[in-house]
Amino acid sequence: MKKFIKWIASGWMLILFFVGFFLFWEYSIPLFDIPRYILPSPSEIVLKGSADLDKLIYYTGVTALETVLGYIIALILGVGFGIAISFSSILRRTLYPFFVSIEMTPKIAFAPLFISWFGFGLMPKVIIVVLVCFFPIVLNAILAFNSLSNELTLFYQSTGASRLKTFFTIRLPAALPQCFVGFKYAAINATVGATIAEFIGSDKGLGFYISIVTGNMRPDLAFAGIFFLTVLGLTVFGFVTMMEKILIPWHISMKRINK
Amino acid sequence: MKNFIEVTELKKVFGDGEDEVHAFGPATININAGEFVSILGPSGCGKSTLMLMVAGLLDSTSGKVEFENKLVNGPKTDIGIMFQDNTLVPWRTVKGNIELQLELRGLNLKDYQEQINNILKSVNLDDFADRYPNELSGGMQQRAAFCQAMIHDPKIILLDEPLGKLDAMTREKIRADFQKLWMVKKPTVIFVTHSIEEAVQLSNRVILITPRPGKIDREINIDLPYPRDLKIKRSPKFTEYVNSIQEVFHKYGVI
Numbered sequence: 001m002k003k004f005i006k007w008i009a010s011g012w013m014l015i016l017f018f019v020g021f022f023l024f025w026e027y028s029i030p031l032f033d034i035p036r037y038i039l040p041s042p043s044e045i046v047l048k049g050s051a052d053l054d055k056l057i058y059y060t061g062v063t064a065l066e067t068v069l070g071y072i073i074a075l076i077l078g079v080g081f082g083i084a085i086s087f088s089s090i091l092r093r094t095l096y097p098f099f100v101s102i103e104m105t106p107k108i109a110f111a112p113l114f115i116s117w118f119g120f121g122l123m124p125k126v127i128i129v130v131l132v133c134f135f136p137i138v139l140n141a142i143l144a145f146n147s148l149s150n151e152l153t154l155f156y157q158s159t160g161a162s163r164l165k166t167f168f169t170i171r172l173p174a175a176l177p178q179c180f181v182g183f184k185y186a187a188i189n190a191t192v193g194a195t196i197a198e199f200i201g202s203d204k205g206l207g208f209y210i211s212i213v214t215g216n217m218r219p220d221l222a223f224a225g226i227f228f229l230t231v232l233g234l235t236v237f238g239f240v241t242m243m244e245k246i247l248i249p250w251h252i253s254m255k256r257i258n259k
Numbered sequence: 260m261k262n263f264i265e266v267t268e269l270k271k272v273f274g275d276g277e278d279e280v281h282a283f284g285p286a287t288i289n290i291n292a293g294e295f296v297s298i299l300g301p302s303g304c305g306k307s308t309l310m311l312m313v314a315g316l317l318d319s320t321s322g323k324v325e326f327e328n329k330l331v332n333g334p335k336t337d338i339g340i341m342f343q344d345n346t347l348v349p350w351r352t353v354k355g356n357i358e359l360q361l362e363l364r365g366l367n368l369k370d371y372q373e374q375i376n377n378i379l380k381s382v383n384l385d386d387f388a389d390r391y392p393n394e395l396s397g398g399m400q401q402r403a404a405f406c407q408a409m410i411h412d413p414k415i416i417l418l419d420e421p422l423g424k425l426d427a428m429t430r431e432k433i434r435a436d437f438q439k440l441w442m443v444k445k446p447t448v449i450f451v452t453h454s455i456e457e458a459v460q461l462s463n464r465v466i467l468i469t470p471r472p473g474k475i476d477r478e479i480n481i482d483l484p485y486p487r488d489l490k491i492k493r494s495p496k497f498t499e500y501v502n503s504i505q506e507v508f509h510k511y512g513v514i
């Protein structure tokens with residue numbers, strides 16, 4: 001309870017800002033005579049959106065599945081390749097520059113191709129999410145596993161510990177903070193990837209919903225869809241941030257003290 | 260008779276071409292088992308470089324290091340080494356960091372709990388066993404790193420300015436404790452330091468290194484009885500040793 005009060009106390013400016021923002025939005029619509037098919041008011045979005053609630057919830061589930069599935073696959077692949085590249089000099093000279101150069105291409109540009117190859121189903125969306133999430137994860141993982149301090153490297157060498165043991169007791173925990181930089185960046189990208197994939201070709205999901213209702217001149221419903229997307233994005237990001245707090249509490253507290 | 264540690268014409272050059280830095284040597288050093296040898300020299304003369312080569316953690320450019328006639332050609336693991344920058348990991352407490360040494364060596368943590376408590380007490384860190392390194396001062400971190408380097412009771416100890424960040428009083432206490440430990444267990448110690456007084460107080464022999472590229476200027480046997488307590492530190496002979504070393508470095512213009 002105390003914590004909650006403290007939280008409110010520290011966040012009151014932000015809360016005030018949001019309240020002000022929505023009030024301004026609500027009352028500037030009649031004030032400036034903005035037609036509802038251009039920009040609906042927040043109250044109308046809530047009203048019309050709740051009539052479509054069943055659909056919105058179902059579509060949120062669809063998009064969430066694509067997002068989470070793609071994110072998890074990207075996580076496994078990204079960390080796996082990251083470790084492999086960090087520990088193999090051959091891969092570091094071949095795969096690593098390859099990944100770096102692909103990183104420059106906007107992955108989302110592949111989306112129409114994947115849709116045409118794999119159709120309208122779940123798979124092409126998952127592949128696109130994997131594609132947009134994989135690179136930040138793998139590149140940060142490579143950075144993470146290569147940045148162990150010289151002293152620590154020498155230290156474990158002087159103990160004669162096996163590679164496997166040093167990996168789990170030193171290299172992995174030392175790499176986690178930098179890995180999470182990639183995980184969080186990818187978590188932001190994940191919903192974006194899923195949404196755009198749905199824009200391009202699908203018959204369900206929030207991206208599909210938003211593009212259909214926009215075509216039908218229903219910006220109120222589009223905003224309702226955007227709201228659900230935001231909640232989904234925040235949930236994914238919040239979950240990753242929570243994992244960071246659980247897995248590397250020492251890193252969080254270190255940052256706090258350094259401030 | 261061969262010596263316990265033989266460093267022969269050891270030399271290190273970093274980089275090549277224009278970036279070449281001649282960091283150390285060539286120098287020859289012999290050390291007996293159970294001897295306490297200090298390495299004294301100005302900053303940048305290659306003391307840390309020498310220590311890493313002796314530990315087999317850095318390849319030499321030429322020359323060799325031998326322990327009991329056995330050539331060092333990879334990391335030596337039967338040692339306790341404390342680096343100039345501490346090797347505490349931020350995700351473990353002070354105690355956890357000490358245990359890290361034991362875990363990496365596959366030793367049983369249960370057998371060492373008492374030793375851990377004792378060594379923490381001896382450096383006045385017993386109240387901080389469960390704190391994380393970032394909650395400690397620089398000097399406290401250094402003391403924790405000292406414990407980490409010593410907990411497995413090594414017979415060969417390499418220390419790179421282990422007490423450099425400590426206040427005068429704590430430093431005095433740890434010196435005394437370390438001397439006691441050395442007198443009992445007689446490990447072979449190579450001790451890198453910037454403090455002339457510390458070198459004279461602790462060592463059988465002090466090796467003076469010239470400015471970079473470090474070569475051996477001279478070796479001075481410190482012929483004073485142990486334990487070297489306050490009385491000995493105040494003796495004219497002690498002061499004489501300190502003064503003669505100061506003169507050498509004065510000659511090089513580093514003091």
Ligand SMILES: Nc1ncnc2c1ncn2[C@@H]1O[C@H](COP(=O)(O)OP(=O)(O)OP(=O)(O)O)[C@@H](O)[C@H]1O
Pocket residue numbers: 273274280281282300301302303304305306307308309343471
């Ligand atoms: N990895 C490295 N690459 C290139 N040059 C290096 C490297 N390590 C040390 N040097 C150089 O070698 C020289 C000796 O360095 P070293 O760290 O051994 O000195 P030191 O005597 O320990 O100094 P200090 O007392 O300041 O710790 C320095 O000039 C340094 O710049």
Ligand SMILES: [Mg+2]
Pocket residue numbers: 306307308343419
């Ligand atoms: Mg040094």
